[in-house]
Every structure is written in structure tokens, then in C-alpha cells.
Amino acid sequence: MVPDAARYVIVGAGIHGLSTAWHLARELRTRRRGDGGDVVVLDKTGPGAGATGIACGVIRNNYFQPAMRRLMAHSVSVWESEAQALSYHPVGYMQISPEAMHAGVAQIHEQQREIGYPSTFVEGEAACRAYMRDLFPDWQARGITSVLHEKRGGYANNLASVRALAAKAEAEGVRILTGVRVTGLELDGGTHGAVSAVTTDRGVIRSERLVVAAGPWVRDLWKMLDLPETITVRGADGQPHPNQPMWTYWLVQEGTLKVDPGLLADASGNPPPVIHLDTDAPLYDDAGALVTDRPWGIYYKPDENFGGVRGGSMPRRIEQPAEKVTVDPYGPEKSSYVTGEEFARLWTAGLAHCHSRFEGAGHLFSREPSGGIGCFTPDSFPVFDTFRQNAFVIADANHGYKMIGVGALVAKELLGEPQELLAPFRFARYEQGELHPTSNSPFPWS
Numbered sequence: 001m002v003p004d005a006a007r008y009v010i011v012g013a014g015i016h017g018l019s020t021a022w023h024l025a026r027e028l029r030t031r032r033r034g035d036g037g038d039v040v041v042l043d044k045t046g047p048g049a050g051a052t053g054i055a056c057g058v059i060r061n062n063y064f065q066p067a068m069r070r071l072m073a074h075s076v077s078v079w080e081s082e083a084q085a086l087s088y089h090p091v092g093y094m095q096i097s098p099e100a101m102h103a104g105v106a107q108i109h110e111q112q113r114e115i116g117y118p119s120t121f122v123e124g125e126a127a128c129r130a131y132m133r134d135l136f137p138d139w140q141a142r143g144i145t146s147v148l149h150e151k152r153g154g155y156a157n158n159l160a161s162v163r164a165l166a167a168k169a170e171a172e173g174v175r176i177l178t179g180v181r182v183t184g185l186e187l188d189g190g191t192h193g194a195v196s197a198v199t200t201d202r203g204v205i206r207s208e209r210l211v212v213a214a215g216p217w218v219r220d221l222w223k224m225l226d227l228p229e230t231i232t233v234r235g236a237d238g239q240p241h242p243n244q245p246m247w248t249y250w251l252v253q254e255g256t257l258k259v260d261p262g263l264l265a266d267a268s269g270n271p272p273p274v275i276h277l278d279t280d281a282p283l284y285d286d287a288g289a290l291v292t293d294r295p296w297g298i299y300y301k302p303d304e305n306f307g308g309v310r311g312g313s314m315p316r317r318i319e320q321p322a323e324k325v326t327v328d329p330y331g332p333e334k335s336s337y338v339t340g341e342e343f344a345r346l347w348t349a350g351l352a353h354c355h356s357r358f359e360g361a362g363h364l365f366s367r368e369p370s371g372g373i374g375c376f377t378p379d380s381f382p383v384f385d386t387f388r389q390n391a392f393v394i395a396d397a398n399h400g401y402k403m404i405g406v407g408a409l410v411a412k413e414l415l416g417e418p419q420e421l422l423a424p425f426r427f428a429r430y431e432q433g434e435l436h437p438t439s440n441s442p443f444p445w446s
């Protein structure tokens with residue numbers, strides 16, 4: 001059974017729900033306005049059962065959108081503040097790009113300087129090759145004209161960090177109730193009132209504040225809040241575009257090459273930065289057959305968790321209406337979403353395109369189901385906002401394992417302090433046409 005009442009009910013024990021719970025409990029205690037006993041987290045399965053538990057764990061600042069960069073810099077600070085406990089590896093991150101992205105990445109570097117985020121920017125094909133060969137003597141990617149090397153960021157081991165966050169929240173007195181599914185919300189005075197209670201399959205909880213941190217299941221909670229499935233978005237053309245779907249789903253493709261993670265060591269034998277390469281160079285497989293002559297991108301890192309070199313490539317949009325998509329990555333429809341042959345070929349050919357050490361290694365790609373579902377917003381950037389007066393929705397548009405700091409900001413907003421870093425992510429931006437700029441990257445999240 002669930003308690004009859006709790007001041008704060010948080011739905012979802014992923015990175016956002018747990019970070020919010022931990023920070024909120026701390027804020028309540030230090031401000032003497034309550035404690036962790038006022039906070040209940042509900043999860044239909046348990047901590048890390050959603051996207052957080054299958055994320056590659058990459059933590060970067062590299063974003064074309066200034067508001068995203070500022071937010072990520074804040075989150076990187078939270079990772080750094082508890083690096084060991086959160087299993088965070090501060091190895092840095094590299095964005096390696098072709099000429100089509102040069103100007104955009106130069107702008108990112110410039111703005112990183114302005115906010116004091118340390119990075120090195122290398123320009124020109126020969127200089128980039130030399131920089132990369134210093135790091136990896138077998139580097140061989142062609143047509144690269146810029147390298148942005150972020151000195152902060154890196155990756156964290158996803159389940160280890162979830163366990164650490166859950167332990168921190170519980171140490172503050174937060175109750176994390178597992179196996180409790182939220183099935184409905186009671187709205188005061190009909191459909192437009194505040195949330196007065198949360199209905200679950202284990203009973204009803206009255207609550208003053210609700211936090212929705214349901215990851216790709218946000219669609220279901222959005223519906224319970226009686227919010228619209230389609231919205232009007234004022235586009236870059238200044239015109240309103242009605243009937244845009246609020247949620248769209250993408251298949252996030254990731255996989256593991258089953259080799260010793262140490263195979264990806266740098267020239268000094270150390271774990272290298274996370275590598276992200278975008279390019280328009282044609283890609284060929286081990287047999288010399290063309291894989292693609294369109295722009296493509298991959299990212300990868302050594303991974304002790306998955307036992308190999310792990311990474312991904314561009315996601316694939318799922319062309320079904322949001323309400324028809326089955327989100328549960330471990331559910332019966334999983335097979336229709338898992339990473340497929342096409343991904344395996346592109347990603348392993350991409351590794352060999354970058355390093356000769358991976359030539360002929362495509363057959364070592366793990367056939368275990370991998371990857372998962374990401375839920376995106378109309379502009380593919382997060383929505384962090386209050387709805388129905390007392391329901392805070394964290395809809396991160398699949399940007400979010402790295403965004404551990406969002407929970408710290410949400411906790412402050414819940415206590416009445418609006419946060420400037422969250423302001424560019426309000427829902428009203430769609431109607432007002434205050435969208436984030438878009439980049440030339442083949443990824444919808446860069």
C-alpha cells in the first residue's frame with residue numbers, strides 16, 4: 001500500500017526523479033521547511049528501470065543552443081561535486097566534425113569560452129589529423145576540419161549512479177516505493193484544477209505537489225493531466241503551425257563491440273575522452289562495400305559496465321503516432337525497437353573508419369538487445385514547467401542522463417525560487433515562437 005498523503009509525490013525513479021528527490025530533501029532540511037520524509041518517489045518498476053538504466057552515460061557540454069550549454073555546464077558541476085560516489089569518469093569529450101559543421105562548432109567553442117567552460121578548438125584538416133594522431137596513433141578518419149575537445153565531461157556508469165542517487169535520497173529520509181504504477185490523477189474542480197491526489201494500483205495518495213519524471217512515459221502522465229496531444233508551434237518563419245504532435249518517439253540506437261575496453265586506450269595507455277564523430281565522408285564496410293554516402297555520425301567510449309567499446313549512431317524516428325508506441329524497453333514489443341543489423345553495420349564500419357585497430361572487428365558486435373526509446377518534444381528540446389498549478393513536468397526530450405543538475409534546479413523552483421537556467425525551457429515558447437536554434441549535426445539532439 002501507499003501512504004494516504006505526501007507533500008511531494010515524484011513519479012519516476014530515473015535520473016530526474018531521484019535527483020529531484022535528493023535535492024528537494026536536502027533543501028527542505030537546510031531551510032528547515034521539512035525533510036525527506038515529505039517526499040515520496042513512485043516507480044512502476046524500480047530505480048533505473050527506464051531510459052536512465054540503458055543510457056550510454058555520455059556527459060558533454062557540446063550543444064549548439066546557448067541555453068542547453070549553460071544548463072549542461074551546471075549539470076557537469078553536479079557530477080564533479082560527487083564524482084566518485086556517482087561513478088563519474090571525467091575523461092573529457094571530443095566533437096570531431098566535417099566542414100559543414102565547422103562554423104557552428106566554432107561558435108560553440110567561442111561561447112564555451114564566454115561561460116568559462118574549458119575546451120580546445122583545432123581547425124584545418126592537417127592540424128586535426130595531427131591532434132588526433134597524438135591521441136590515437138591509428139587515427140584515420142578523412143575530411144575532418146574541426147575538433148572541439150572539451151576538457152570537462154566524460155561519462156558515468158548509469159546503474160551505479162542511479163544506485164548512488166537513490167541511496168543519497170533515502171539517507172535524507174525520502175521513501176522510494178517500487179512496483180507502484182500511477183494510473184490516474186485527481187484534478188480539483190474538474191479538468192483545469194490543481195492535482196489533489198495521485199491514483200496508483202496500490203492506493204490513492206493525496207499530495208500538495210506532483211513532479212512528473214516519467215522519462216519516455218511522460219506521454220501517459222501528460223494525458224492524465226489532461227494536457228493537449230497536439231499544439232500550435234510558432235516556427236522560425238514567424239507563422240503559427242497548428243496540430244503539431246506534442247510527443248514523438250525515436251529509436252535510440254546503441255550497441256557494444258565485445259572487446260577488452262582497454263583496446264580503446266589512448267597513446268599513453270589511458271582511457272580516452274568520449275569520441276563523437278560527425279562526417280560527410282562516404283563510409284565503407286570491411287568488405288569495401290558502401291555503407292552510406294550521406295552524412296553520418298557515431299559516438300563511442302570504453303565501457304566496463306557493458307564489457308567492451310560502447311556507443312551509438314543517429315537515432316531513427318518511429319513513424320507511429322505517439323499513443324501507439326509501446327515504450328517499455330523490456331516489454332513484449334521490444335523486438336520491434338531493438339538495435340538492428342543496419343545500425344551494427346554502420347557503427348562498426350564507423351569505428352574502423354576512425355581507427356585501424358577496429359578494422360575487421362565488425363563480427364565482434366554484441367547481438368544482445370540494446371538501445372531504447374526516446375520521447376521528443378516538438379523542437380526536440382526539454383520542457384521543464386509547471387502545469388495545473390502544482391504539477392511540475394520534467395520532459396527532457398531524451399537529452400537527460402547527463403542532466404543530473406536539473407533536479408537541483410527543480411527542487412528550488414518547488415520551493416518558490418524560479419530558476420533562470422530553466423526559463424528557456426518553458427512550454428509557452430512553442431506558442432511564442434521562442435525556439436532554440438538548430439545545428440547542422442545529423443543528430444536531433446545536438
Ligand SMILES: Cc1cc2nc3c(=O)[nH]c(=O)nc-3n(C[C@H](O)[C@H](O)[C@H](O)COP(=O)(O)OP(=O)(O)OC[C@H]3O[C@@H](n4cnc5c(N)ncnc54)[C@H](O)[C@@H]3O)c2cc1C
Pocket residue numbers: 011012013014015016017042043044045046047048049050051052053054055056057058059180181182183213214215216217220252253254370371372373374394396397398399400401402403
Ligand atoms: C539507449 C539510450 C541511450 C542514451 N544515452 C544517453 C547518454 O549517453 N547521455 C545522456 O545524457 N542521455 C542519454 N540518453 C537519454 C537519457 O537516458 C534520458 O534522457 C534520461 O535517462 C531520462 O531520465 P528520466 O528520469 O526522465 O526517465 P527514466 O529513466 O525513463 O525514468 C522514468 C521512470 O518512470 C517510471 N514510470 C513511468 N511511468 C510510470 C507510471 N505510470 N507510474 C510509476 N512509474 C512510472 C519508469 O519505470 C522509469 O523508471 C539515452 C537514452 C536511451 C534510450
